[in-house]
Amino acid sequence: MPPIADRHQALHRFVADHLPAGTFRIVPASADLGYRSYWRVHATGQPSRIVMDAPPDKVECGPFLRVAGLLRTAGLNVPEILAEDLDQGFLLMSDLGERTCLETIQAGADPAPHIAAAIVELVRLQRMAPPDWLPPYGRALLEQELDLFPDWYLARHCGVTLDGADRAAWQDARERLVSAALAQPQVLVHRDYMLRNLMPPVGSADVPGVLDFQDACVGPIAYDPLSLVKDAFASWPAAAVEDWLRSYHAQARAGRLPVPEWEPFRRDVDWIGIQRHLKVIGVFTRVNYRDGKPKYLTDTPRFFRYLFEVLPVYPELAGLEQLLRRYAPADAA
Known part of the structure; x- marks a missing residue:
């Protein structure tokens, strides 16, 4: 896995590549018991979004994507996948709210x-x-x-x-x-x-x-x-x-x-x-x-x-x- 600073830069580039032109900021959203972390993206004039950071040498995004599609098809309220980079382990998703x-x-x-x-x-x-x-x-x-x-x-x-x-x-x-x-x-x-x-x-x-x-x-x-x-x-x-x-x-x-x-x-x-x-x-x-x-x-x-x-x-x-x-x-x- 690349150094933390390099990974943050890669995450920033991933977000920039998949948002309309404009300024944005990325702040921590949450982390789980494993290796995934979640970041909230605030962009001017746009709804907030969530980025999942799942280092590919530690975890796979595939199960998340497959189960998300399955649950969404059944009508459950799960995050919508807006963009993905599986090689780097990044997913851009809709934001379901700031408080569980x-x-x-x-x-x-x-x-x-x-x-x-x-x-x-x-x-x-x-x-x-x-x-x-x-x-x-x-x-x-x-x-x-x-x-x-x-x-x-x-x-x-x-x-x-x-x-x-x-x-x-x-x-x-x-x-x-x-x-x-x-x-x-x-x-x-x-x-x-x-x-x-x-x-x-x-x-x-x-x-x-x-x-x-x-x-x-x-x-x-x-x-x-x-x-x-x-x-x-x-x-x-x-x-x-x-x-x-x-x-x-x-x-x-x-x-x-x-x-x-x-x-x-x-x-x-x-x-x-x-x-x-x-x-x-x-x-x-x-x-x-x-x-x-x-x-x-x-x-x-x-x-x-x-x-x-x-x-x-x-x-x-x-x-x-x-x-x-x-x-x-x-x-x-």
């Missing part, structure tokens, strides 16, 4: 209308027939994600290598969680459907904008509803979470999605949540040590609390719960 739904709520807005709107759009997303090229959320990926927890949180952060009874408990829980995920009805999954990746409607739009969808796949139907109500960056009262899940379940049934009856669905939510929370703890630990992004590690207690809310309900996962309680942060109880 999460930021809007953190500024004092009621979360309920935002989550209600997100549920409606999620059902629309899940009703799409997944194309053949969309990858499966299969055993290999589920296991790879789960292994981030012992590899990064336990081994790197805690200095613990599992052996004996602890290793047996982990392997048993790992197999149970993967099997449960694979047994769920399979639909199109966003894989990070939460308020940080949703935008309040702006302009002529009347539905939330959807971002960060490049990792979409075909996987467990309960994954995205769980991600929405057990957010990575905000926690809600248990009663509200239950109400939102019941709302999703009713709408999914009305939309003829292959969602099971309430009780097995509620179990599916819990079990895929355990998988996701363990994965996210591993991811947040990895970006701390590998990428020098420590702020995410401070959010890991939230995920341990999520885990301890549900693990006592399932005695078959008692070994996992005991393991986690020994190595959880002190403020996760």
Whole structure:
């Protein structure tokens, strides 16, 4: 990858080549957990635009472009691709707004209308027939994600290598969680459907904008509803979470999605949540040590609390719960 200064110059030239003549300025918009960064372009007399910077030696733009086209065809509010340079890893896109739904709520807005709107759009997303090229959320990926927890949180952060009874408990829980995920009805999954990746409607739009969808796949139907109500960056009262899940379940049934009856669905939510929370703890630990992004590690207690809310309900996962309680942060109880 070229030096940062050279890359910024290349980004500036890319924008200049695809905007009408005139002055513009480029300011940071956001960055994700990986290698992508996003920049907002302000040009005189024109709507703002977003540039994705995805270094081609680190990430590919192809999945983002393909999934964006898929979701747009289905009527979802996703960024419009205005120009691209795949060799350099730049995309010029429409701007869906400066404040995410999460930021809007953190500024004092009621979360309920935002989550209600997100549920409606999620059902629309899940009703799409997944194309053949969309990858499966299969055993290999589920296991790879789960292994981030012992590899990064336990081994790197805690200095613990599992052996004996602890290793047996982990392997048993790992197999149970993967099997449960694979047994769920399979639909199109966003894989990070939460308020940080949703935008309040702006302009002529009347539905939330959807971002960060490049990792979409075909996987467990309960994954995205769980991600929405057990957010990575905000926690809600248990009663509200239950109400939102019941709302999703009713709408999914009305939309003829292959969602099971309430009780097995509620179990599916819990079990895929355990998988996701363990994965996210591993991811947040990895970006701390590998990428020098420590702020995410401070959010890991939230995920341990999520885990301890549900693990006592399932005695078959008692070994996992005991393991986690020994190595959880002190403020996760």
